[in-house]
Amino acid sequence: DVKVTQSSRYLVKRTGEKVFLECVQDMDHENMFWYRQDPGLGLRLIYFSYDVKMKEKGDIPEGYSVSREKKERFSLILESASTNQTSMYLCASSSPRQGPRQPQHFGDGTRLSIL
Amino acid sequence: TQLLEQSPQFLSIQEGENLTVYCNSSSVFSSLQWYRQEPGEGPVLLVTVVTGGEVKKLKRLTFQFGDARKDSSLHITAAQPGDTGLYLCAGAGGSNYKLTFGKGTLLTVNP
Numbered sequence: 001d002v003k004v005t006q007s008s009r010y011l012v013k014r015t016g017e018k019v020f021l022e023c024v025q026d027m028d029h030e031n032m033f034w035y036r037q038d039p040g041l042g043l044r045l046i047y048f049s050y051d052v053k054m055k056e057k058g059d060i061p062e063g064y065s066v067s068r069e070k071k072e073r074f075s076l077i078l079e080s081a082s083t084n085q086t087s088m089y090l091c092a093s094s095s096p097r098q099g100p101r102q103p104q105h106f107g108d109g110t111r112l113s114i115l
Numbered sequence: 116t117q118l119l120e121q122s123p124q125f126l127s128i129q130e131g132e133n134l135t136v137y138c139n140s141s142s143v144f145s146s147l148q149w150y151r152q153e154p155g156e157g158p159v160l161l162v163t164v165v166t167g168g169e170v171k172k173l174k175r176l177t178f179q180f181g182d183a184r185k186d187s188s189l190h191i192t193a194a195q196p197g198d199t200g201l202y203l204c205a206g207a208g209g210s211n212y213k214l215t216f217g218k219g220t221l222l223t224v225n226p
Binding site: 104 | 121124146148155156157158159160163165203205207213214216217218219
């Protein structure tokens with residue numbers, strides 16, 4: 001079974017702090033994704049990466065950056081946390097080898113609160 | 116930007132009833148995926164449809180991809196309380212098959 005592990009289930013930080021969210025997958029997947037999920041807005045893509053050291057902006061990259069130094073690990077960084085970044089953050093991975101049928105495998109999410 | 120309109124946003128029904136969730140777009144997708152998410156967990160894939168007109172059945176769930184590959188539906192027959200959850204449709208496009216998600220349908224099946 002594919003396992004996507006997010007480092008924290010719940011996290012509370014203060015405005016202005018630098019926040020790191022970590023995600024690790026164990027299936028040697030090339031693609032990794034960071035989403036945020038908010039009520040009424042669904043899942044919105046923040047950043048994705050299709051290879052080590054490669055990254056592309058998603059739909060809402062402002063205020064975020066990412067790092068992919070190793071294939072299995074994809075980190076989301078909030079450079080200076082703000083209250084409007086309070087949300088559920090979901091990491092996912094997939095393999096392009098399956099073509100259009102490739103599913104995304106999700107972690108259980110990190111519920112981040114910025115005070 | 117590709118958009119997926121999912122409806123209804125909320126659905127509360129009694130056990131044994133049938134229901135349909137719709138996912139519509141003006142864009143063509145390479146594939147359409149349906150996920151189910153339970154509280155405190157990440158979404159889990161239910162099915163992927165690729166071919167226009169494709170119909171897939173998963174026990175009491177029937178998924179259909181529109182002929183033009185722009186829309187999809189999920190039909191549940193004789194809903195059970197265990198079907199309760201957030202249902203998400205997602206369209207895949209582009210060379211990396213990036214997903215565009217609908218906003219989700221929160222289904223509650225009352226015993």
